[in-house]
Amino acid sequence: MTAIDANQPPPADLDGGENKARWEIYAHGHHWRNAEDEFESAKFGMWLFLSTEVLLFAGIFVGYALLRLKYPEAFINGSAYLDVKWGLTNTIVLLLSSFTVAMAVRNAQLNQQLWLKINLVITLICAAAFFCIKIFMEYIPKWTEGKRPGVLFDYPYASDPHEPLWWGLYYVGTGIHALHVIIGGGLLLWVLVRSYKGIYGPKNYAMVETSGLYWHLVDLVWIFLFPLLYLIH
Amino acid sequence: MIQSLMTTLLPAATLAEVPPLKLVDETGNMTSGFWEELFFRGGATTPVAQATDGLFMLIFWFGVFWFVLLSILWIYWVIKYRRRPGVAAEPSASHNTLLEIIWTVVPSSALIVLFLLGFWVYMDKQIAPSDAIELRVSGWKWGWKVVYPDGEESSWQLPLDEGNTYNGGAGVPVFVVPEDTPISLRMSSQDVLHSFWIPDFRTKMDLFPNRYTGYTFRTPKLLTGQDYQDHWIFCAEYCGDFHAEMAAILRIVPKGEYVRILGDEFGADLSPVDLGKKVHAQACASCHSVDGSAGTGPTWQNIYLYERKFTDNTSAIGDEDYLRESILVPGAKVVSGYPNQMASFQGLLSEKQLEGVIAYIRTLSDRYTPPPKIEGEGEEGGEDGAAEEGAEADPQTDPQTDPQTDAQTSADPVQDESETATG
Amino acid sequence: MTTIDRPADLPTHDHHDEGSYLTPRGGMWATIWQWASTVDHKKIGVMYLFAVLFMFFLGGVAALAVRMELLEPVRQISNTLADGTVETVVTGQLFTYDPENIAAGNNVYNRLFSLHGIIMTFMFIVPSIPASLGNFFLPLLLGAKDVAFPRLNLLSWYIYVVGSLFGVAAIVVGGADTGWTFYTPYSTTTDAEHWRVFFIVLAAFVLGFSSILTGLNFIVTTHKLRAPGMGWFDMPLLVWALYSTSIIQVLATPVIGVTLLLLMIERLLHIGIFDPGMGGDPLLYQHFFWFYSHPVVYVMILPGMGLISEMLAVHARKHIFGYRAIAFSSIGIAAVSFMVWGHHMFTSMGELAATLFSALTFLVAIPTAVKVFNWTATLYKGSIALNTPMLYTLGFLFTFSIGGLTGLPLGALATDLHLHDSYFVVAHFHYVMMGGTVIAFIGGIHHYWPKMFGRMYSEKWAIIGFVLVFVGFNVTFFTQFFLGTQGMPRRYATYVDEFTLLHQISTYGSWILAAGLFLHLFVFVHSLVAGRPAPPNPWGGLTLEWEAESPPIEHNFHKEPVVRHGPYEFDKVVPPHCSEEDFPLPEQAPPPPAPKVVK
Numbered sequence A: 001m002t003a004i005d006a007n008q009p010p011p012a013d014l015d016g017g018e019n020k021a022r023w024e025i026y027a028h029g030h031h032w033r034n035a036e037d038e039f040e041s042a043k044f045g046m047w048l049f050l051s052t053e054v055l056l057f058a059g060i061f062v063g064y065a066l067l068r069l070k071y072p073e074a075f076i077n078g079s080a081y082l083d084v085k086w087g088l089t090n091t092i093v094l095l096l097s098s099f100t101v102a103m104a105v106r107n108a109q110l111n112q113q114l115w116l117k118i119n120l121v122i123t124l125i126c127a128a129a130f131f132c133i134k135i136f137m138e139y140i141p142k143w144t145e146g147k148r149p150g151v152l153f154d155y156p157y158a159s160d161p162h163e164p165l166w167w168g169l170y171y172v173g174t175g176i177h178a179l180h181v182i183i184g185g186g187l188l189l190w191v192l193v194r195s196y197k198g199i200y201g202p203k204n205y206a207m208v209e210t211s212g213l214y215w216h217l218v219d220l221v222w223i224f225l226f227p228l229l230y231l232i233h
Numbered sequence B: 001m002i003q004s005l006m007t008t009l010l011p012a013a014t015l016a017e018v019p020p021l022k023l024v025d026e027t028g029n030m031t032s033g034f035w036e037e038l039f040f041r042g043g044a045t046t047p048v049a050q051a052t053d054g055l056f057m058l059i060f061w062f063g064v065f066w067f068v069l070l071s072i073l074w075i076y077w078v079i080k081y082r083r084r085p086g087v088a089a090e091p092s093a094s095h096n097t098l099l100e101i102i103w104t105v106v107p108s109s110a111l112i113v114l115f116l117l118g119f120w121v122y123m124d125k126q127i128a129p130s131d132a133i134e135l136r137v138s139g140w141k142w143g144w145k146v147v148y149p150d151g152e153e154s155s156w157q158l159p160l161d162e163g164n165t166y167n168g169g170a171g172v173p174v175f176v177v178p179e180d181t182p183i184s185l186r187m188s189s190q191d192v193l194h195s196f197w198i199p200d201f202r203t204k205m206d207l208f209p210n211r212y213t214g215y216t217f218r219t220p221k222l223l224t225g226q227d228y229q230d231h232w233i234f235c236a237e238y239c240g241d242f243h244a245e246m247a248a249i250l251r252i253v254p255k256g257e258y259v260r261i262l263g264d265e266f267g268a269d270l271s272p273v274d275l276g277k278k279v280h281a282q283a284c285a286s287c288h289s290v291d292g293s294a295g296t297g298p299t300w301q302n303i304y305l306y307e308r309k310f311t312d313n314t315s316a317i318g319d320e321d322y323l324r325e326s327i328l329v330p331g332a333k334v335v336s337g338y339p340n341q342m343a344s345f346q347g348l349l350s351e352k353q354l355e356g357v358i359a360y361i362r363t364l365s366d367r368y369t370p371p372p373k374i375e376g377e378g379e380e381g382g383e384d385g386a387a388e389e390g391a392e393a394d395p396q397t398d399p400q401t402d403p404q405t406d407a408q409t410s411a412d413p414v415q416d417e418s419e420t421a422t423g
Numbered sequence C: 001m002t003t004i005d006r007p008a009d010l011p012t013h014d015h016h017d018e019g020s021y022l023t024p025r026g027g028m029w030a031t032i033w034q035w036a037s038t039v040d041h042k043k044i045g046v047m048y049l050f051a052v053l054f055m056f057f058l059g060g061v062a063a064l065a066v067r068m069e070l071l072e073p074v075r076q077i078s079n080t081l082a083d084g085t086v087e088t089v090v091t092g093q094l095f096t097y098d099p100e101n102i103a104a105g106n107n108v109y110n111r112l113f114s115l116h117g118i119i120m121t122f123m124f125i126v127p128s129i130p131a132s133l134g135n136f137f138l139p140l141l142l143g144a145k146d147v148a149f150p151r152l153n154l155l156s157w158y159i160y161v162v163g164s165l166f167g168v169a170a171i172v173v174g175g176a177d178t179g180w181t182f183y184t185p186y187s188t189t190t191d192a193e194h195w196r197v198f199f200i201v202l203a204a205f206v207l208g209f210s211s212i213l214t215g216l217n218f219i220v221t222t223h224k225l226r227a228p229g230m231g232w233f234d235m236p237l238l239v240w241a242l243y244s245t246s247i248i249q250v251l252a253t254p255v256i257g258v259t260l261l262l263l264m265i266e267r268l269l270h271i272g273i274f275d276p277g278m279g280g281d282p283l284l285y286q287h288f289f290w291f292y293s294h295p296v297v298y299v300m301i302l303p304g305m306g307l308i309s310e311m312l313a314v315h316a317r318k319h320i321f322g323y324r325a326i327a328f329s330s331i332g333i334a335a336v337s338f339m340v341w342g343h344h345m346f347t348s349m350g351e352l353a354a355t356l357f358s359a360l361t362f363l364v365a366i367p368t369a370v371k372v373f374n375w376t377a378t379l380y381k382g383s384i385a386l387n388t389p390m391l392y393t394l395g396f397l398f399t400f401s402i403g404g405l406t407g408l409p410l411g412a413l414a415t416d417l418h419l420h421d422s423y424f425v426v427a428h429f430h431y432v433m434m435g436g437t438v439i440a441f442i443g444g445i446h447h448y449w450p451k452m453f454g455r456m457y458s459e460k461w462a463i464i465g466f467v468l469v470f471v472g473f474n475v476t477f478f479t480q481f482f483l484g485t486q487g488m489p490r491r492y493a494t495y496v497d498e499f500t501l502l503h504q505i506s507t508y509g510s511w512i513l514a515a516g517l518f519l520h521l522f523v524f525v526h527s528l529v530a531g532r533p534a535p536p537n538p539w540g541g542l543t544l545e546w547e548a549e550s551p552p553i554e555h556n557f558h559k560e561p562v563v564r565h566g567p568y569e570f571d572k573v574v575p576p577h578c579s580e581e582d583f584p585l586p587e588q589a590p591p592p593p594a595p596k597v598v599k
């Protein structure tokens, strides 16, 4: 939201005739005193936003904890249904993407335009991979078997009356997380597109960094979800 | 554990000091002033309710004190220091640490006392004495049902007294409780949340579909010459269209009357033997055992068709006539070894109950040959409630009968302890 | 008192030639487009102001209907006619389309008070002061050109609009009968075949994002955009208030977000998390809901308190007493407010939890008390002008104190078991919300009106309006305390005869109140069309917003202001744009400047 001023064509006085890259003639927002303030604020704002995201998921985790306390069997059966293989793959995929996005930020700082794009692309591929695995390897098979949330549940071999509840939590938790994957992916895609305009560079990489931060959060949440849902027996 | 802690923190005396504890004299009239009248109409008639009012008035006057104090300053200073053109405000201090400390510490300490008192009276509403009669309350959209300890259910619909047009003048259910007795409620809902509020007793608790909640209160003594006393019960947790009409009346009657009503009116569907068993539990068990063990009075085991020896050295066979006589005129034949102290139940037991008791005593004798058994006992955990719901598609079911919900409430002690109110 | 030299790195381009932010540029459509697409915090603030006042109007009309219904208990009289047929008449029911059927009428009533509560909380009072006056004045108070993220600001405005539209749409198709608390399992089962409840919950959910983004924006602004020379303890108290408010918004709103999300999913899929029938737990919902909804009551009141501090200091021409105490108590309230949510659930939770929450509840009363005491001390030796803002400030002290003090019997366990969900609670929260926040809000609008629109309002009529509001309000709600203690439950469409008289008094009061508010509305409209132009600093305020023009220019200040004195040093500084004879200083030199602690 902050680097957008770089969209405007360079004011004549800044671009002394010879054509510089967009990031070089980047002018900070008019209401800021200087670019550092603007950049730090952007990061500060993003951190605040991430804290709200964490609290949002905290709500789900609390619900999970309490209901698990109430119906241990249902939850143990539930996680037994899940396929650790795919869960693990997704974890690795996300960790990798977190790494590449961190690299991307670095590339922007060092003005390695090519690598910036490459790393972003890898990250996006990971996001897509994660998403496809979720849908095709996890959701669809389970859904067709009847392992569905709440009233939709009709899995004949359920051994505990409260398994529908477990599935409810499973779909809600992973679903909301998947939603964040989409949002994060969207952000990064936007960054990628704009990086082709040479907007990001040492003088202007706030957008790369903030959307990178967001992506780390997506990763972090999964790091919590994965053991809670798949591992604890 | 908290209570013991509190007892150390706060000697029982403190409660007595809550002014004005006694809002009502023995005739039930307010002894208290204007504000109490405004706040609590007729006033409280049970100790706990009076303590509640006392605490309320204490907090009220506490608030009034600060409010008046501040108001005076506001008004006085606004007038004294109103702006005069061309005149500057005299310079004055812009802060004073000592003041800040004082007006932080003083209220804080006062508030601690208020909290402790609140907790103290609260506990009296939550912890039921061991001898309390436990009523099981269940609520549904939209009605109440009370199940008595032995499974009777109130069957009374009472048309409201003349001129009261509440609920379009239609009747409300009436629940009968004996006077001057501790009552404890064990409550659960059949659908959404409700709340069982008895304003006159100054307490309420919410009803949940998946757990038991409850509270306790002691019914007041009837005033001299009063043969019953009615108290409103309101549903205080929003529950839909008839939330406002989900009322009932708690009727306080003399103890004997209570026994009679339970037997005759509410227990109508019981077999004589079960009726007798219940009357025994309510009226006789304190003296007469049924298992041969000794008590204040003779055990009921093996009386029927056995020979009885009396203090006047006569003896008789314990047949129906003997039993009836012993109940109505206890002094006539006093079993040897026992004092003649049993009071007559003439008029306290209905004919039906008398029959029931005798029938019951008979079954306790091994010389008794049972007739074909009669079905009847057993409470349906508020099926009519479910029926009331009609089309209302609600997955909820009655905790008493639903294994699943039962499982929940018992399955998990942690939660029971932490989230179920005493009941 | 801070004095600093202008740092070298400050941009020195000025905004001399600019006109007021209100002056239209281009034709009508161009102007409309400029407003719709503006990132100027002032324009956004003004748009918010009108939006929330409109919502207040809607909610208020619903409230009047609620009071109308309660004017009489519902009576169902059946009398036999000459020809022997029995006719049933229902009297005292405002909404009767089926005389045989009280439920039909009750249902309308239930939708009305739910609608009233939902509009008033989610669409009016939460955004009210921060989003309107806060948006407009936070940057001005800080001497900044705009909030940290202007585009984000515009975004949260549109989210607010979308959310409100959802809400209004849901109302148009019949509204919800859940109450504003959406307690499960009722809220997940009622109107099962309709989408209304879903949409209303969705509305509240969406509105949550708006307030998160605003709060986030304000926090960063306060941290990063203070004018040179303005340390944390040179900030006006309104800024402190908005800052603590924002913290609560950012920390609490996500929880209601996930709660409402789960509620919506629950309604759609019945996944059962809150549904006892499937092993879920309604109590869990209540915990989630109040974990947000208690802190949010301080989101409602803190900005009001901030306005009070400003108005009190300016109109009493007096250094606010105990600046730090007030500033810290704002933070204190924000902190403690997260630990008392259980006091809404005393009648449904176990002894241990209840005891804990009761104790903490009394704790939360302290910082507020400290504020009130400091405000009182501020009046001492002031030079107090009894104009509308000041009258509303004093009105606030009265009504809010009553509201707050009646929170104490609610916080005490034994008494709350009696008072919970009775009209005592209704009276309590109207005294704090209407009598606290709204009173402060109306006062604040008057205080800042000249600055926002560059025109004065009619003092005479405004004062008459105040008297009506003050009297009407107290008549309406003071009676409800007695209703409550006497046993009148809330959310009742009909009631037992005993309560008729008190209910009637309350209803009459609501009419006086309404009259007053409408009068204010007309005063404002009149001022817009015919008010005389306002000077830049009509009240002689010392904070930075009064250095700007009235109305301010596009970029607020001609030159970036530099803070050279504390916000309340009325005894040392002649206010900007003001002359010494209008606002004289004390003759003898003030006592040697106290340590910088003092503000």
Ligand code: HEA
Pocket (backbone or CB within 6 Å): B066, B067, B070, B107, C181, C297, C298, C300, C301, C343, C344, C361, C362, C364, C365, C366, C368, C369, C372, C373, C400, C401, C402, C403, C404, C405, C407, C408, C410, C411, C412, C416, C419, C420, C421, C425, C428, C429, C432, C433, C436, C437
């Ligand atoms: C602006 C909103 C606002 C504010 C500021 C408050 C402030 C307080 N509230 Fe209130 N409250 C609500 C809005 C608010 N409340 C709402 C909306 C509900 C109902 C929700 C629903 O169920 O629909 C509610 C309900 C509510 C309950 C639950 C009642 C029930 O349902 O059973 C309780 C219980 O503890 C409570 C307590 C308090 C307390 C102790 C304060 C304290 O913060 C008050 C502190 C202020 C003072 C103490 C007065 C000023 C100080 C002085 C005059 C100095 C002298 C004072 C002392 C020495 C103590 N409130």
Ligand code: HEA
Pocket (backbone or CB within 6 Å): C053, C054, C056, C057, C059, C060, C061, C063, C064, C066, C067, C113, C114, C116, C117, C118, C120, C121, C124, C125, C178, C179, C180, C181, C426, C430, C433, C434, C438, C442, C476, C490, C491, C492, C493, C510, C513, C514, C517, C518, C520, C521, C524
């Ligand atoms: C900000 C919060 C707020 C405000 C301001 C009000 C204002 C009013 N409220 Fe209410 N109220 C609630 C929040 C609020 N309320 C909530 C949360 C509930 C609980 C709902 C539930 O149980 O779920 C409730 C419930 C509630 C009840 C209880 C219903 C019940 O339990 O059965 C009643 C009954 O009397 C009531 C009455 C009123 C009245 C008469 C006003 C009056 O003050 C209204 C006055 C306003 C007007 C008459 C409109 C005029 C306005 C303009 C003309 C706009 C222009 C104004 C200016 C320019 C200044 N409200």
Ligand code: CUA
Pocket (backbone or CB within 6 Å): B139, B140, B142, B193, B194, B195, B235, B236, B237, B238, B239, B240, B242, B243, B244, B246
């Ligand atoms: Cu039952 Cu309200």
Ligand SMILES: [Cu+2]
Pocket (backbone or CB within 6 Å): C293, C294, C297, C340, C341, C343, C344
């Ligand atoms: Cu609260």
